Amino acid sequence: GQQLNQSPQSMFIQEGEDVSMNCTSSSIFNTWLWYKQDPGEGPVLLIALYKAGELTSNGRLTAQFGITRKDSFLNISASIPSDVGIYFCAGQTYTGTASKLTFGTGTRLQVTL
Amino acid sequence: DAGVIQSPRHEVTEMGQEVTLRCKPISGHDYLFWYRQTMMRGLELLIYFNNNVPIDDSGMPEDRFSAKMPNASFSTLKIQPSEPRDSAVYFCASSLLGQGHGYTFGSGTRLTVV
Numbered sequence: 065g066q067q068l069n070q071s072p073q074s075m076f077i078q079e080g081e082d083v084s085m086n087c088t089s090s091s092i093f094n095t096w097l098w099y100k101q102d103p104g105e106g107p108v109l110l111i112a113l114y115k116a117g118e119l120t121s122n123g124r125l126t127a128q129f130g131i132t133r134k135d136s137f138l139n140i141s142a143s144i145p146s147d148v149g150i151y152f153c154a155g156q157t158y159t160g161t162a163s164k165l166t167f168g169t170g171t172r173l174q175v176t177l
Numbered sequence: 178d179a180g181v182i183q184s185p186r187h188e189v190t191e192m193g194q195e196v197t198l199r200c201k202p203i204s205g206h207d208y209l210f211w212y213r214q215t216m217m218r219g220l221e222l223l224i225y226f227n228n229n230v231p232i233d234d235s236g237m238p239e240d241r242f243s244a245k246m247p248n249a250s251f252s253t254l255k256i257q258p259s260e261p262r263d264s265a266v267y268f269c270a271s272s273l274l275g276q277g278h279g280y281t282f283g284s285g286t287r288l289t290v291v
Binding site for chain 1: 181208219220222225233268270272279280281282283284285
């Protein structure tokens with residue numbers, strides 16, 4: 065099935081650094097979501113974006129819904145060790161009778177002390 | 178709410194055996210999804226249900242895979258016969274109808290077929 069292109073594929077950063085990752089698609093989405101997956105667990109929703117151009121924050125996380133509706137960005141400021149995990153973007157299409165998420169390929173984040 | 182509950186957490190089985198994975202969605206959610214996650218292919222949607230009715234099973238890899246949702250609080254994913262290439266983590270997720278309602282995932286079942 066279709067997947068969104070997410071970059072970078074992996075990142076190794078030092079504690080305290082800022083992180084940026086993005087997601088692009090050839091399709092337009094109604095909603096963009098960002099998930100984090102900890103080892104051995106399922107993905108957990110971090111941020112949801114509902115309008116083109118929207119910028120939303122959740123603590124140290126900031127995400128943006130691209131103007132074209134075909135991309136989204138996630139920034140993490142002042143990273144800490146518990147930020148380690150895999151981050152997935154997801155685009156949602158909604159037609160009134162169906163709701164379906166398409167997931168990105170994931171960005172694996174490693175934080176060193 | 179206890180969230181989406183999957184069982185078992187881990188399953189090791191021999192090739193050729195039947196495997197059944199179970200899921201209890203969040204009460205009141207009207208969508209249920211089955212995903213498979215591997216290093217090579219990432220998160221793949223296998224099938225999803227709306228109000229217990231299968232809507233799209235185009236992601237089911239082969240006839241060896243089948244899924245049922247006999248009621249709003251229970252779903253199964255069955256693999257018969259299982260093969261080593263079926264080894265993966267299988268996630269169940271549930272959601273409410275409507276824009277902006279993200280999915281809530283279970284903790285997954287790690288399946289190993291030897």
